[in-house]
Amino acid sequence: MRFLLVFLVVLLLAWRWRAWREAKQRDRQASAKPRTTEMVICLQCGVHIPVQEAVIGAKGSYCSAAHRLAMEP
Numbered sequence: 001m002r003f004l005l006v007f008l009v010v011l012l013l014a015w016r017w018r019a020w021r022e023a024k025q026r027d028r029q030a031s032a033k034p035r036t037t038e039m040v041i042c043l044q045c046g047v048h049i050p051v052q053e054a055v056i057g058a059k060g061s062y063c064s065a066a067h068r069l070a071m072e073p
Ligand SMILES: [Zn+2]
Pocket: 042, 043, 044, 045, 046, 047, 062, 063, 064, 067
């Protein structure tokens, strides 16, 4: 009975250690990815802007709605 208890504790520790190691590996893979922001150029004024903030028109991307209207009336 005592052997079974020790065996279960060792099994539990090995399982916890393995889960911890996999989580650590996942964190390392996530942090290894480069953190870059894709930039686009405004067709009207040529300024560089992050693609998330760009106003997308039919001909391309713009820094603002005013510049899109100037190029695409
Ligand atoms: Zn612009």
